[in-house]
Amino acid sequence: GENVEQHPSTLSVQEGDSAVIKCTYSDSASNYFPWYKQELGKRPQLIIDIRSNVGEKKDQRIAVTLNKTAKHFSLHITETQPEDSAVYFCAASIKSTLTFGKGTMLLVSP
């Protein structure tokens, strides 16, 4: 089955810095790659996604890139703010089943 690796497991940045979280997947049949943000005690929330026919997608301070050849995809957050602090999960989807990475705890210090 699909396997998703996510790095780093924790990431500490200063407010205003950029943050990058990277994921790799194993199954070339995966065709949809969402990113979720989960704040403590809350549900995962979809923040951005990308389909396999697109290389990059941006939404304000958040961007995702996909390299299908290398089976890598990354989340980029610019101008980080304390409210960006949360656990971020990447996922890869085959036939509507999501396989998640283990998560990255992002801490943004004021």
Add this chain to the structure above:
Amino acid sequence: KAGVTQTPRYLIKTRGQQVTLSCSPISGHRSVSWYQQTPGQGLQFLFEYFSETQRNKGNFPGRFSGRQFSNSRSEMNVSTLELGDSALYLCASKSDNEQFFGPGTRLTVL
């Protein structure tokens, strides 16, 4: 539109008992997926239902089962509870590829 709802939000059971969790998807969504979230294993796919049929199943023992009703509401059942079943159980309502999570049911097995 109302979001995904799950009941109950919290549940305490003892080993050997069984439990039933409920999920109501976003109106108009016909697909419901269930996930188990634990600190050690992260988010793991349990199963997906679409139009009352199980469409995909994860790698969980047969003690975990589910069903979906004609109004798209879904239930999952865990029989013969074990301590390791303590987790946050999340359901997700799907439209196209996008999955939207409910608040989860926190199950504690004593």
